[in-house]
Amino acid sequence: MEEMAETVGGLACPLNPDQHHRMHRCAPGIARGLWTWRPHLGTLWTMSRAVTETVVPLPRHLFRGPHRLRIALIGMPNSGKSTLFDAVASTSVQKGEFSGTDKAYRECPVQVGLDEARVIDLPSIRTLHSAGRDEQVALRYLLWGDDPPPVAAHDATPAPLSPPDVIVQVVDATALDRQLELTLELSQLGRPVVIALNMMDTAGKKGLHINVRALSRALGMPVVPMVAHMGHGISETFARAVAAVRETACPVPQPCNKHIRERLQPLSQALSRPDVQAAFRVPHPFLLMQIAMDEGYFVDEMRQHFPALLPTLMELRVAAERDLPRPLAEELHADRHHRAATLFEEVTRIGAPHEGKGWRYWLDELFLHPHWGLVGSLAVFGAVLFVVFEVSAWLDGLTAARLIEWSADWQPTSTGGVVSRAVVDGLIGLVGIVIPYMLPLVMLLVGLEQAGVMQRIAFVVDRGFHHVGLHGSVAVPFLLGLGCNVPALSAA
Ligand SMILES: Nc1nc2c(ncn2[C@@H]2O[C@H](COP(=O)(O)OP(=O)(O)OP(=O)(O)O)[C@@H](O)[C@H]2O)c(=O)[nH]1
Ligand SMILES: [Mg+2]
Known part of the structure; x- marks a missing residue:
């Protein structure tokens, strides 16, 4: 006899005659059972169709396995980097020291939705320009990771870690004005930056109201309010970090004031050489700022790799400094300080400190x-x-x-x-x-x-x-x- 077919969940299942006969004998019992549940059958049918037919769109490419992201936590001392790291750290934390220093770093894997990342807790850093020796290695890691450019090839790599795909700057919201100076510097690195605006609880108690959206707009970076030791804002910070890489969202350039920019124009032009760019592999505004600030490491490398160019650069630097009331490095620092303070005033409102002891x-x-x-x-x-x-x-x-x-x-x-x-x-x-x-x-x-x-x-x-x-x-x-x-x- 020809096989009969019954459709079960959209699949055709062949039934032999015996099964078919038994099915007919069972039918009244099943029918009675189904009759009892008839008010719910429609709902069950709709639910089962919804489950089988729902299509969940996935991001175009997931950061998993060899494509997993690297997220660097950076910030000034006591801003809450380690607290944030500990909050997401699994038990498989790896520790190491940056070469030539006693500064430790820690890294661990994290799962951000469907994406995977490795998070690294870096030593504190106050400034990228005129950085001390310990800060210098953290900066070199941020710039190049374990893939140094020709100028840094003779140095030991700071750590056996690939460079970060995205930087999370952990900011102490109660000292936002000072911390924004580092933000302005980080915005020159040509990498996506996310601000984790930590210690919002203390800022609130001090009566400091920060307009997070205005700050994010002005910097061109996601800004996520956070209370790290309470776990608030942590998952959003990492989700925004992954999204920033996916959208290749880089910060809005934060140039120095027009007066200084014009003075630095000749120096900028002298540095705009493809061989210099290839040797340093850093964004041009960052390199310009390092040479203009007379930053030791970069000037030394320039001396070793471009001995003919350095005297010209130094002459242009002296020319830019001429007639300035202060040395150029101080002038640049004051300008950055002024821009950070102006931004701080634009995005914050200081109210009365929260005296009451709420629940x-x-x-x-x-x-x-x-x-x-x-x-x-x-x-x-x-x-x-x-x-x-x-x-x-x-x-x-x-x-x-x-x-x-x-x-x-x-x-x-x-x-x-x-x-x-x-x-x-x-x-x-x-x-x-x-x-x-x-x-x-x-x-x-x-x-x-x-x-x-x-x-x-x-x-x-x-x-x-x-x-x-x-x-x-x-x-x-x-x-x-x-x-x-x-x-x-x-x-x-
Ligand atoms: N009130 C408050 N305290 C916090 C918050 N996050 C961290 N802290 C506290 O701030 C202090 C410094 O935090 P850490 O995580 O050690 O800061 P860090 O940036 O790693 O510091 P260093 O690496 O030593 O520069 C600790 O006592 C934390 O408990 C927060 O959101 N609110
Ligand atoms: Mg720490």
Whole structure:
């Protein structure tokens, strides 16, 4: 006999005559089961079609495997770089020292959505011009990584790391005016820069209101408000960093004032030589600024590689300095300082310091206290257990228990009825997990997270979890696991 075909989920499945006969015998039972569930069949059909037909557009190219990104965290001392790094660091952190210094760096892999990156926590840097020896290696890493240009070929590479695809400048928002000077310098490096505007909590308490959008517009860089030790703004910072690379968004050029620009014009022209560009492999405005500032490393390299050109450059530099009230380097520094201060004034408003002690203050007092922090965290764990065992048991009685009671009398004897009964039991089981356990638990955890309690708990338990090779942020999946292991595993 010819094989008959039945369509299951869009696939044609051949049925032999015996199967066909059995199917017809089962049909009344299945039909009865389906009749019971008929109000939901339409919804299930729509949902199954939505699942099979939904197309999720992926970015054109993902940064994964050998194409993973490198993100460098840079900033002035105590701006919060290490706090940000620790917040995203997995257990596989690699440490190293920049060659010829005792300055350490750390790097680790991070997952940013579907993209992968390696994040590097660099030593603090105050300025890119007139940098000290330790800052010099960090600068050389930012410029070239482990791929030095001809002028730096004789130096040991600062670290065996590829150069960054994007720079995240961690900025202390409470000292924004000073930190913007470094931002103006970083904007000359020709790489995407993202500003992580950290310590927004302290800035708020000091009455400092920063217009983040205006700042971002003026600099041509994404600016993300952040409170690193609370975990606020961290994922957005990394998402914006990846997006900046994908869009190859480079900062708006921040030229010095017209008066100085005109004076530096001859020096700029003398440096605009393809062989100089090829030897240094740095953006022209940056090289111009280094030579104009008489920066040791770059002037030395110029002396070694372009001995005939250097005297001309120095003469042009002296000519640019002539009639200036101060030495050229000081003049350039003052100009940068002035531009940073002007920008700061444009984007900030200083109000009255926040005197009141709001509930967040008391949360900090409790959770960030060396001893009471642990007690507070244990209390939250206790509250979650109470919800799971007491509140959920009550909800269970109202939902799943009633459904079980309702279906208890249905004892089918046909195969179709048994299959339908199994489906109904499965659905009741699902309802019994989702409504009494998962929903209250997830709502509670979202509430705790939005209030900032979870971030504080993650901070408190971080040290303890590190002993078992985990990070403090696993506190959320840990608690979620009290309701259901599957979302807990996927969240981890
Ligand atoms: N109030 C507040 N403090 C923060 C924040 N982020 C970091 N801190 C604190 O700022 C201090 C300095 O943070 P670090 O992460 O060590 O700063 P860093 O930039 O790595 O410092 P160095 O590498 O030593 O230059 C630490 O005490 C942090 O706890 C924040 O968003 N708000
Ligand atoms: Mg640090």
